[in-house]
Amino acid sequence: AQSVTQLDSQVPVFEEAPVELRCNYSSSVSVYLFWYVQYPNQGLQLLLKYLSGSTLVKGINGFEAEFNKSQTSFHLRKPSVHISDTAEYFCAVSALSGTASKLTFGTGTRLQVTL
Amino acid sequence: DTAVSQTPKYLVTQMGNDKSIKCEQNLGHDTMYWYKQDSKKFLKIMFSYNNKELIINETVPNRFSPKSPDKAHLNLHINSLELGDSAVYFCASSSVQGAWVDTQYFGPGTRLTVL
Numbered sequence: 001a002q003s004v005t006q007l008d009s010q011v012p013v014f015e016e017a018p019v020e021l022r023c024n025y026s027s028s029v030s031v032y033l034f035w036y037v038q039y040p041n042q043g044l045q046l047l048l049k050y051l052s053g054s055t056l057v058k059g060i061n062g063f064e065a066e067f068n069k070s071q072t073s074f075h076l077r078k079p080s081v082h083i084s085d086t087a088e089y090f091c092a093v094s095a096l097s098g099t100a101s102k103l104t105f106g107t108g109t110r111l112q113v114t115l
Numbered sequence: 116d117t118a119v120s121q122t123p124k125y126l127v128t129q130m131g132n133d134k135s136i137k138c139e140q141n142l143g144h145d146t147m148y149w150y151k152q153d154s155k156k157f158l159k160i161m162f163s164y165n166n167k168e169l170i171i172n173e174t175v176p177n178r179f180s181p182k183s184p185d186k187a188h189l190n191l192h193i194n195s196l197e198l199g200d201s202a203v204y205f206c207a208s209s210s211v212q213g214a215w216v217d218t219q220y221f222g223p224g225t226r227l228t229v230l
Contacts, residue, residue: 034218036221038156042223042224043119043205043221043222043223043224044158044205044207044221045221046218046220049218088156090158094219097163097170097171098165098170098171099145099146099165099166099168099170100146100148100163100164100165100170100171100209101146101209101217101219102160102163102171103148103150103160103207103219104160105157105158105159107155107156107157108156108157108158
């Protein structure tokens with residue numbers, strides 16, 4: 001069984017400030033981790049993913065995340081946010097289920113960027 | 116070009132009606148999924164098909180019936196709609212080869228409102 005915990009439901013931050021969105025996971029099999037972003041009234045867009053290799057993963061729009069196996073975490077960071085980063089962010093863990101991959105999502109973190 | 120498309124974008128209907136949501140992907144993927152996002156933004160997988168074969172079937176009422184006429188299409192038919200079915204439904208697709216987990220690409224969503 002796998003699960004994802006996003007510890008913060010909302011994160012308010014001022015523009016140009018750094019931000020970290022926290023994600024902890026549990027999985028009994030090989031870990032594949034994803035961060036998706038959902039802008040208002042839109043679908044989910046992939047920000048970045050960890051499948052294997054380097055634990056520091058860089059994604060789109062200046063975001064990055066670090067896979068930490070000992071702490072079972074995959075926190076998302078950005079050194080300087082913009083108003084346009086205001087959105088819902090979802091952490092997810094994936095595991096193979098036959099010939100499909102089953103994504104289990106966290107409950108989401110609402111990032112609110114203000115001037 | 117739209118990678119994963121869904122129709123309709125909005126669907127408003129009365130309780131007890133039957134409705135369908137269509138999904139198409141032009142990414143050449145062999146696996147497609149349906150997810151439900153509730154009013155609290157929680158995302159949960161419902162079904163997954165690989166090459167027209169049902170792979171994942173979560174605990175979903177049998178009023179929901181997915182149909183995959185070919186590997187590029189996965190439609191969702193819902194019978195006897197209930198108020199609790201109101202949600203945003205997302206279609207997604209991915210490529211799964213052996214033990215390799217690939218990214219799932221999401222459609223724009225269909226907002227279903229049951230009155």
